[in-house]
Amino acid sequence: MHEFQLITQYFTKSSKRKDVELSVGDDCAILVPPKDKILAISCDTLIEGVHFFSDISPQDLGYKSLAISLSDLAAMGAEPAWVMLAVSLPHAKEDWLQAFAQGFFQLADHYDLALVGGDTTQGPLVITSQVFGFLSKDKALKRSSAKVGDLIYVTGTLGDAGLALRLLKEHQSVDPILLQRLNRPEPRIKEGLLLSNFAHAAIDISDGLAADLQHILEQSQVGARIYVEQLPLSNILQKSVAIEVAWELALSAGDDYELCFTIPRSQEHQLVQVMQDIECACTCIGEIEAEPGLKIQRKNGQLIELKSKGYEHFI
Numbered sequence: 262m263h264e265f266q267l268i269t270q271y272f273t274k275s276s277k278r279k280d281v282e283l284s285v286g287d288d289c290a291i292l293v294p295p296k297d298k299i300l301a302i303s304c305d306t307l308i309e310g311v312h313f314f315s316d317i318s319p320q321d322l323g324y325k326s327l328a329i330s331l332s333d334l335a336a337m338g339a340e341p342a343w344v345m346l347a348v349s350l351p352h353a354k355e356d357w358l359q360a361f362a363q364g365f366f367q368l369a370d371h372y373d374l375a376l377v378g379g380d381t382t383q384g385p386l387v388i389t390s391q392v393f394g395f396l397s398k399d400k401a402l403k404r405s406s407a408k409v410g411d412l413i414y415v416t417g418t419l420g421d422a423g424l425a426l427r428l429l430k431e432h433q434s435v436d437p438i439l440l441q442r443l444n445r446p447e448p449r450i451k452e453g454l455l456l457s458n459f460a461h462a463a464i465d466i467s468d469g470l471a472a473d474l475q476h477i478l479e480q481s482q483v484g485a486r487i488y489v490e491q492l493p494l495s496n497i498l499q500k501s502v503a504i505e506v507a508w509e510l511a512l513s514a515g516d517d518y519e520l521c522f523t524i525p526r527s528q529e530h531q532l533v534q535v536m537q538d539i540e541c542a543c544t545c546i547g548e549i550e551a552e553p554g555l556k557i558q559r560k561n562g563q564l565i566e567l568k569s570k571g572y573e574h575f576i
């Protein structure tokens with residue numbers, strides 16, 4: 262299949278968005294952001310053998326390649342608008358492309374996100390998506406905005422995707438619920454938008470809670486204490502492994518794409534209210550303190566040392 266045919270057939274989709282003046286097919290897309298907003302932009306790459314196993318379904322890959330970028334918009338409190346998609350493919354197989362595009366557009370359509378351009382090349386299987394979202398000035402959930410005394414919260418449950426990954430690596434069978442957590446993470450867009458009204462700092466958990474929270478601590482020049490017994494763990498995770506292993510996964514395995522955020526103590530009541538309204542489970546796991554460093558503590562006061570801090574490239 263010819264490159265341009267492929268783009269027209271699988272990656273050209275009309276959108277109702279009025280802010281897209283020119284979409285796929287020209288040298289550039291032409292886009293018109295709202296006058297009263299600023300842009301939030303992020304891109305993420307998935308590489309075969311590094312970020313996903315070769316036997317991932319093309320639907321899941323299409324979905325996930327967008328979900329992980331959208332998760333960055335969520336963590337900034339931005340409203341998704343547009344996306345660019347760069348795909349490098351070993352070959353152009355039509356049924357594979359069809360399935361990939363289906364997974365991708367399932368999520369894009371859900372957020373009324375317009376695919377406005379990209380790049381298509383032949384090479385190893387590598388997918389990059391770049392998303393653009395709108396933010397109100399001064400509402401960005403920056404990593405540098407945590408304040409001493411803030412409460413630290415996370416959405417959902419942690420460690421499920423990490424367990425799925427560990428089982429896949431060991432060639433063990435994986436419960437479909439866990440596999441869903443790994444391959445179909447739900448970007449917390451609604452949550453991020455609501456949080457942008459009153460939260461201080463936020464980050465999405467892609468590399469592991471400890472590693473990602475550390476970014477907030479460094480950029481905000483503060484420290485934190487978290488309480489392991491308070492980490493939100495799914496029933497399935499608790500049933501599958503010993504509690505210490507569950508904690509380790511929750512703290513240092515990535516891929517959950519939940520949000521970790523800080524709020525002033527005075528906003529706790531409001532947080533509980535708004536998260537209840539959208540049926541999002543949120544759990545307080547600790548607090549920001551002045552003394553630098555991340556302390557992970559048990560109820561009895563004992564501090565926990567992590568075996569691994571989280572995923573890093575180039576080590």
Ligand code: ADP
Pocket residue numbers: 268272273284285286287288289290346347348376377378379380381
């Ligand atoms: P150029 O040569 O100007 O870089 P391309 O030939 O790479 O343009 O792409 C032609 C058009 O198709 C451009 O508008 C580009 O944004 C779009 N495009 C290419 N690949 C994709 C893709 N995978 N998804 C969406 N749009 C794409």
Ligand code: MG
Pocket residue numbers: 379380381
């Ligand atoms: Mg090009």
